[in-house]
Amino acid sequence: MSTIPFGTRRTRRWLPWASIAVPTIGWLIFGLFPSVSTVFFSFTEYSGFPGTPLHFCGMCNYSNAFNSSWSDFSSSVEVTLKYVAGVTVLQIAIGLGLALLLRHRRKGFGLYRALIFMPQVFSVTIVGVLFSLVFDPQNGPAEPIYHGLTGGTSAFLGDQNWALALVVLINVWMFSGYTMLVYIAALRRIPPELYEAASLDGAGRFRTFRHITWPLLANATTVNVFLTAMGCVGEYALIRVLTDGNYGTKTLGMYMFDTAFGVNPSLGYGSMLAVWQFIITLVIGSVLLFFLRRREVTL
Amino acid sequence: MARSIYLQSRRSRRALAVVAALPLAAGLAACGSSGGSGSGSSQTLTIAMWTNPAAVSQTEKVNAEFEKQHPGVKVKMQTAPTAGNAWPTLWQSLVSAKSVDVLAQFPPTPASYPPASTGIIPQGTPALIQSGQFVDLSNQPFMKRFDPAAQKYAMGYNNGIYGVMTAEYVNNSGMFYKKDLLAKYGLSVPTTYGQFISEMDTLKAKGVTPLYVAGKDGYQSIPWFGIINQLLMQDKPSTDAPALWNKRAQDFWSGAQSWTDPVYADAAQRYEKILTYMEPNAAGVPAQSAPGVWAAKANDFPFFFDGSYDGNTIAQDNPGLNFGFMAMPGADTASWNRAALAPDLSWVVPTWSKHQQLAMEWLDLFTQPDNYTAWLKATGSISTEPSVPTPTLSWTDWLAAHASQGYPNVQPPWTSTKFPKVAGDIDRTKMQPFGSQSPASALKEAADAYKSAAGH
Numbered sequence: 196m197s198t199i200p201f202g203t204r205r206t207r208r209w210l211p212w213a214s215i216a217v218p219t220i221g222w223l224i225f226g227l228f229p230s231v232s233t234v235f236f237s238f239t240e241y242s243g244f245p246g247t248p249l250h251f252c253g254m255c256n257y258s259n260a261f262n263s264s265w266s267d268f269s270s271s272v273e274v275t276l277k278y279v280a281g282v283t284v285l286q287i288a289i290g291l292g293l294a295l296l297l298r299h300r301r302k303g304f305g306l307y308r309a310l311i312f313m314p315q316v317f318s319v320t321i322v323g324v325l326f327s328l329v330f331d332p333q334n335g336p337a338e339p340i341y342h343g344l345t346g347g348t349s350a351f352l353g354d355q356n357w358a359l360a361l362v363v364l365i366n367v368w369m370f371s372g373y374t375m376l377v378y379i380a381a382l383r384r385i386p387p388e389l390y391e392a393a394s395l396d397g398a399g400r401f402r403t404f405r406h407i408t409w410p411l412l413a414n415a416t417t418v419n420v421f422l423t424a425m426g427c428v429g430e431y432a433l434i435r436v437l438t439d440g441n442y443g444t445k446t447l448g449m450y451m452f453d454t455a456f457g458v459n460p461s462l463g464y465g466s467m468l469a470v471w472q473f474i475i476t477l478v479i480g481s482v483l484l485f486f487l488r489r490r491e492v493t494l
Numbered sequence: 495m496a497r498s499i500y501l502q503s504r505r506s507r508r509a510l511a512v513v514a515a516l517p518l519a520a521g522l523a524a525c526g527s528s529g530g531s532g533s534g535s536s537q538t539l540t541i542a543m544w545t546n547p548a549a550v551s552q553t554e555k556v557n558a559e560f561e562k563q564h565p566g567v568k569v570k571m572q573t574a575p576t577a578g579n580a581w582p583t584l585w586q587s588l589v590s591a592k593s594v595d596v597l598a599q600f601p602p603t604p605a606s607y608p609p610a611s612t613g614i615i616p617q618g619t620p621a622l623i624q625s626g627q628f629v630d631l632s633n634q635p636f637m638k639r640f641d642p643a644a645q646k647y648a649m650g651y652n653n654g655i656y657g658v659m660t661a662e663y664v665n666n667s668g669m670f671y672k673k674d675l676l677a678k679y680g681l682s683v684p685t686t687y688g689q690f691i692s693e694m695d696t697l698k699a700k701g702v703t704p705l706y707v708a709g710k711d712g713y714q715s716i717p718w719f720g721i722i723n724q725l726l727m728q729d730k731p732s733t734d735a736p737a738l739w740n741k742r743a744q745d746f747w748s749g750a751q752s753w754t755d756p757v758y759a760d761a762a763q764r765y766e767k768i769l770t771y772m773e774p775n776a777a778g779v780p781a782q783s784a785p786g787v788w789a790a791k792a793n794d795f796p797f798f799f800d801g802s803y804d805g806n807t808i809a810q811d812n813p814g815l816n817f818g819f820m821a822m823p824g825a826d827t828a829s830w831n832r833a834a835l836a837p838d839l840s841w842v843v844p845t846w847s848k849h850q851q852l853a854m855e856w857l858d859l860f861t862q863p864d865n866y867t868a869w870l871k872a873t874g875s876i877s878t879e880p881s882v883p884t885p886t887l888s889w890t891d892w893l894a895a896h897a898s899q900g901y902p903n904v905q906p907p908w909t910s911t912k913f914p915k916v917a918g919d920i921d922r923t924k925m926q927p928f929g930s931q932s933p934a935s936a937l938k939e940a941a942d943a944y945k946s947a948a949g950h
Contacts, residue, residue, distance in 0.1 A: 242621035332775030353777030459618035464911035
């Protein structure tokens with residue numbers, strides 16, 4: 196008799212199908228169905244409440260976004276792209292810098308790594324409220340420091356020139372620990388012999404980094420850049436708590452949420468924005484993967 | 495071996511089926527007991543409202559009284575703050591899940607129902623009312639306690655009234671002032687725009703920052719709409735307001751009125767001038783902490799733009815502060831500077847509510863004069879029941895004397911998702927003094943956006 200890993204022959208016939216069926220049904224209900232519904236609703240002027248009429252209008256929402264409502268749509272896309280670029284570049288740079296500083300197994304480094312990673316586990320709301328208090332121009336600690344350094348004052352999160360930059364920095368503060376950990380894992384996989392050889396060849400720190408460390412971190416950079424950028428395209432929660440989308444911080448995610456689920460919700464138009472958010476995510480993700488993968492091969 | 499495995503498997507499957515069925519059965523039983531409408535011994539009436547601590551606390555007292563009068567009935571309150579989109583999210587989830595019996599509502603007012611000829615399809619609350627999802631309350635006995643015209647304006651549609659408006663505040667045009675601080679500098683309560691500016695000049699010269707506003711959360715809309723209300727209404731009778739706002743919406747739609755009209759240019763100029771006296775970093779001041787900060791700083795910020803709904807919060811934060819509330823003086827004639835009234839908390843009963851009768855009984859209890867008086871006192875709201883006077887609180891002296899001269903707040907022009915946001919209302923975070931855009935440029939942008947979207 197042949198070995199049966201589990202169950203009878205009959206069980207073996209249906210169990211794999213049953214095992215696949217559970218996640219498939221879950222995906223159909225919670226993944227595919229909402230996605231297809233979103234695309235469908237984007238062709239309607241549906242308010243989003245059961246029992247209210249659908250008002251099918253074809254491409255009206257798409258047409259409005261590119262005509263009369265172009266200013267709102269284009270500005271939210273512009274803010275999103277600035278946000279994604281700002282967070283990705285800074286987070287990669289800071290994460291890499293921290294990884295280079297804290298990669299070694301030395302006394303106390305574990306604590307520093309834990310402290311830097313800690314904001315990642317905080318709720319976005321807690322972080323948002325915390326920084327709202329920090330940047331409160333009346334009672335927050337940031338104002339006297341800023342005044343001491345520059346002699347001026349600022350409304351910080353209520354300042355058109357500062358608000359987006361501050362939201363970017365807060366996001367970087369929150370998640371650069373994760374980027375650091377990915378880089379540390381990659382740094383520890385680089386064979387030490389390579390550094391020894393470079394040292395024997397008289398390479399300085401910069402040349403060693405430029406020609407050994409950086410190329411061998413290509414895989415980790417791909418992961419970090421891709422995850423950071425994709426995580427930022429739909430950013431909504433942190434901005435909601437910090438600025439509510441005011442003062443030049445309304446990303447496409449905020450615009451979509453406000454439209455679909457705000458005070459006077461319009462699920463139809465919001466769905467159209469969600470479709471665009473998906474397309475932008477797809478384009479940014481594809482472009483990044485294409486170049487990062489090509490870079491991995493080249494290096 | 496195989497046989498034994500098979501039997502074991504069958505036994506296991508039976509056991510598994512029983513174990514799986516238990517929570518399901520328990521769940522169904524639980525559904526039966528909590529959702530049973532009418533026949534069971536236990537019923538749950540679900541009420542949802544946005545978080546206004548004083549209002550929630552007082553409503554909970556009504557709930558306790560209701561439970562006492564209705565043995566076996568439990569009142570479940572669900573609340574969420576209006577900040578951070580929390581309330582709209584809760585509201586939507588309750589309506590979508592059809593799991594609420596009495597629901598608080600910001601009244602849509604007639605501006606939310608543009609004529610069909612505009613092609614604008616109402617969204618949100620008006621869409622729910624149009625599709626018959628809220629009960630017409632016009633024939634309910636408790637509605638006799640209210641002014642039918644005010645109720646119709648707030649929650650009316652066609653011939654029905656789909657909610658009961660129980661609160662009204664002065665939001666746009668609302669201004670708190672510190673009586674002792676004005677007296678200290680020999681100033682009286684300003685009644686005209688000129689006097690207001692002159693007093694702020696005096697205060698500034700004495701080293702006092704005259705104005706405070708929660709600019710981070712957009713409360714600069716209070717002086718903006720306050721001035722627009724006062725300039726548009728001028729000395730017309732307050733009863734003219736609904737018709738005037740309707741005509742304004744029609745005129746915007748037809749192109750007969752535009753954001754670049756002289757009245758809006760005048761309003762923008764006054765708005766910009768007034769806000770030059772504000773705390774320099776007011777753009778970063780959040781609404782949540784603003785009343786407390788203003789109350790604590792007894793020797794600074796004599797004026798504070800905020801709605802009357804924060805009066806009791808200020809009084810609690812600094813019980814010793816001698817302050818008052820008034821309509822800001824945005825126009826040159828004192829009699830024009832009346833308060834714009836904002837219809838506020840209105841209760842609706844969904845047609846799919848499983849406890850409609852209980853919901854009506856709860857509304858009856860809530861609106862009974864004794865309960866309503868206590869509720870008004872706790873919240874600082876203006877009374878909407880003619881037989882119940884607006885209670886006199888330490889800060890409501892001006893309001894008690896002048897609220898009756900107020901009129902419903904200006905309504906926005908008809909817009910839809912087709913219209914960019916700026917078409918219906920200029921972006922004050924971009925306009926000076928909060929942003930860099932000049933008032934003329936902001937008004938032109940708004941006018942062009944409206945004309946383009948309306949197809950002029």
